[in-house]
Amino acid sequence: MFKFMSKKGITFTLSAVLMMGSLVGCGAKTDTKNAASTTPAATTAASASAKPTEAPKTDLSGTVTASGSSALLPLVKQAATEFMEKNPKVTINVTAGGSGTGIKNVADGTSDIGNSDVEPAAEYKDKGLVDHQVAIAPFALIVNKDVKVDNVTKQQAADIYTGKVTNWKEVGGNDAKIVLVHRPESSGSRTLVKQIILDGKDFSKDGITQENSGAMKTAVVGQSSSIGYVDTPYIDDTVKALKIDGVAFSEDAIKAGTYKLFGVEHMYTKGDAKDPAKAFIDYISSKEFQGKQVRELKFLPADLLKK
Secondary structure: OHHHHHHHHHHHHHHHHHHHHHHHHHHHHHHHHHHHHHHHHHHHHHHHHOOOOOOOOOOOOEEEEEEEOOOOHHHHHHHHHHHHHHOOOEEEEEEEEOHHHHHHHHHOOOOOEEEEOOOOOHHHOOOOEEEEEEEEEEEEEEEOOOOOOOEEOHHHHHHHHHOOOOEHHHHOOOOOEOEEEEOOOOOHHHHHHHHHOOOOOOOOOOOEEOOOHHHHHHHHHHOOOEEEEEEHHHOOOOOEEOEEOOEOOOHHHHHHOOOOOEEEEEEEEEOOOOOOHHHHHHHHHOHHHHHOHHHHOOOEOOOHHHO
16 A cells, blocks of 8 residues: 555656646746847837937038129138138139129029129019128228329219319329229129219229229239229238228228228028038128138128127
């Protein structure tokens, strides 16, 4: 009986052990499955709590063409040089040609930016041009250094350029025929002088014409008894800038309204500017460039008269 019971007990014990092993095995599988199922949830939660990595900014690249005002040329060229140093994948090509040329070029898509000393003519009003004002440029009447006149009234200046006055002695100078130096019809500088000094009257057809501001200054330097007009960044000690109604050009005189021969400098785009042209205009308009380089180049900040 004892042997029988012992065998039976052994059989029962082995069965019990096998059953427990089976249960433990099932439990282990269940735990593994549960552990595996919680891993993605934990990963998702961790991802949700972490801040997404910002996508790297794409470097600016491409080519920008800017044409037009020779008065604005020194400022745009300086800005282009600095901008390309900061953005080596961008090329900015800057040319002159006159304000009228710049506006025409941007309107017909030849240039990305049209530089101008004046607002577009009526024929361009419906061309979708967007105005970006980037500086104020004082202009001055300049004469050869042999001219013995330091000041003219606005009326005398108008009489000289309309041909009514032809000799310097008529305005207090020496006895010498006045040589007029002009800019072409497309010039914004010419338009400004016509509007502000001549009150819209026509220029005399006598004299010589120069294509840009630099050539204008060179012509006045080389021609005895001559008179011309440029924006003040072109003025140096090789010419003499005339006072107008006893007032010399200066920032204070412009702000006070006593010196009126100046222009607002514009950079026009067809529609809203797009990169890299937008970034270039933003650079010129930045507080840093306006506050430092604009003044160093003898222009004045674009917001000068808005303060």
